[in-house]
Amino acid sequence: MDWPIAVGLVSYQGYDFDQVFKNLHGIGAEYVEIDYIKTPLGVVNEYGLTHLNEEDLQKSMYFLQLLNQYHLKALTFSGHVKLINEEEVELFLKKMEFAKKIGAKYITTGESPMESKNEFFKHIRRVEKKARELDLVVCLETEMSNTLITRGTEGIPIINEIASPYIKMTYDTGNIYYAQKGKIDIAADLQNAIDYIETIHFKDPYFIDGVLRFGEIGKGEINFFELAEIIKTKGRIIPVTIEIPYFFQSNQWGPFEVSKKIFPIDEINRLLIHSICFIQDLLKD
Template identity: 25%
Template sequence: MKLSVSMWSLWPKISKQEADLKDFLRFCWEQKVQYVELLDIFIPDQETLQEAKTLLNKYSLTVSSFSIGNDFVQEKEEDRKKEVETIKEKLKVATQLGAAHMRVFSGNMQEGITFETAKQWIIDGFKEVVPYAQEQGITLVLENHGLLAGKSTQVKEIINAVGSPYFRANPDTGNFLLADEDPLQAVTSLKDLISFVHFKDLKEVPEGQGEYTALSGKKYEGTILGEGQVPMEN
């Protein structure tokens, strides 16, 4: 297994404008990190993309995954088509960065749209973009996130329905806790479909505390890997 560091780990500082792309890449180089995960929200334009490419080369860093935000649950067909085109454009960016994977989401539930309808839109959307990903030699990896793909069974169902070796799983260990699913059991159930993993830990805290709320109402806050509810020793 190859380990990488995600730029999302620096979000608290980035959100306060205390750090940026060059700070993250320099830090990884100083810590002798070889692989990094970059996100589209931190590379908003061509100028930043060129800066990223220059710094990656300078520090001899490899992009393990380029993570994007997308949502196929759009009531209008034209909006779903826009999502398809957006993913295709992001794949071009991932190619320029030399990424082997691109993290994707399913979508968010919306009022007035049934679960089955939303799920079919997600499947149809990925069926349309996967051939383009294959042309680029990039594997799309679906993260467990939200109500439509928060559980391992949901992730597996979507991946199997799309049916491509270029569309696989990106389990996030902490996110399974928010879906009230045991992270170890969830990852184990997806083991034959996994191409990329986000190791994240959360610890349960009393009601009224914590940044994250599980489906059951349990409250969690982020913590150092191995110090929360994710059984890393296994």
């Protein structure tokens, strides 16, 4: 199978689109996951922790041309909001339209805090209707803390209640590991939830002196060999996105802080090249 492996733009924090796309083309990447998110940290530094803003949503043709120029495809789109009020939902609907126009088949979002579950279920119906109109799959991501879905099995009853082929899950290995403070069998969790998952984020945490960070895929705490076997045995393509938010750090499982240190782009390229090769080998038939 020709397994789609996307690079999340979160890995290129601090660099503009043209520079990022040029470098992605240079390292041989084929797929990219563009982001327009609000981070779970509620922190925005001078780089914004995202690459798009609301004004950019009116420029889909420009971004499509830029993708074509560098022979890239936007299979997935990271459009995180909390689906708990009209303002957030309206913005997400705009993100959905943009994602569809640039060729994406999937858009990822957050859900809601636990205490806002009723609001989430109220608004998800409108999102589902839009997804059906656009033929775009909305993937609820396993998030880091105090949300409806912090592991795969928590998403199963939610997806079942919505009961739509247009609302599924994005499984994020790093988010789950952090949310459960490392005390989870991720392989078992993925196995139980795999039928509800449409996209997967490979994010690999590691520790230095009690501080959790994210780095090159395959070098940290996650056993991706086990996960790859589970994914391959399903007999269907599940797109994988590489995320290396090296600027996030958590001391003793505390809240994430954001370092303003930006890696040289050659170093980011190196991490991504190694990660892509590692995943390609994992997912070979």
